[in-house]
Amino acid sequence: MTAYGPLPSTVIAIDPPGCGCTECMTGEYVPLQRATPDQVAALLNGTLRNHLHSGTKLLVNVVYEFLSPGGSLTVQTVVVTFDNEYSDQDSDLSWELTAAQLPTG
Numbered sequence: 001m002t003a004y005g006p007l008p009s010t011v012i013a014i015d016p017p018g019c020g021c022t023e024c025m026t027g028e029y030v031p032l033q034r035a036t037p038d039q040v041a042a043l044l045n046g047t048l049r050n051h052l053h054s055g056t057k058l059l060v061n062v063v064y065e066f067l068s069p070g071g072s073l074t075v076q077t078v079v080v081t082f083d084n085e086y087s088d089q090d091s092d093l094s095w096e097l098t099a100a101q102l103p104t105g
Contacts, residue, residue: 011039013049016056017082017093032082033093040080041101057083062102075099 013029015021023029029051030039042048044060052058059081064073078101082093 011048013051014039014043015051016053017084019051035095037095037097038101040095041097044080044102059083075102078102 011027011030013023014035015024015029015031017032019029019031021029024031029049032052035043039048040058043050044058061077061079061081063076063078065076066072067074078097078099080095080097084092
């Protein structure tokens with residue numbers, strides 16, 4: 001198992017699961033399996049660099065709810081799951097996000 005250092009206050013990129021590069025060890029980057037929900041949201045928002053491999057799949061499941069008949073949709077839950085079909089990662093990774101963390105626009 002790779003020994004990672006503590007995460008710094010500012011992570012600038014998400015790397016593939018299991019990455020053990022110098023930047024992941026020092027905390028400048030974070031391997032996907034150590035990413036927090038805020039960091040995954042920042043990846044989806046484009047504010048964190050995407051260093052994931054080509055073909056990596058993140059499945060985003062958004063559940064909406066009508067708060068009143070004929071009313072607008074409101075986000076109820078958002079779950080982001082890493083599809084490990086083509087990875088050495090032992091188990092699926094998932095993060096539950098809040099509506100405030102989602103990209104707008």
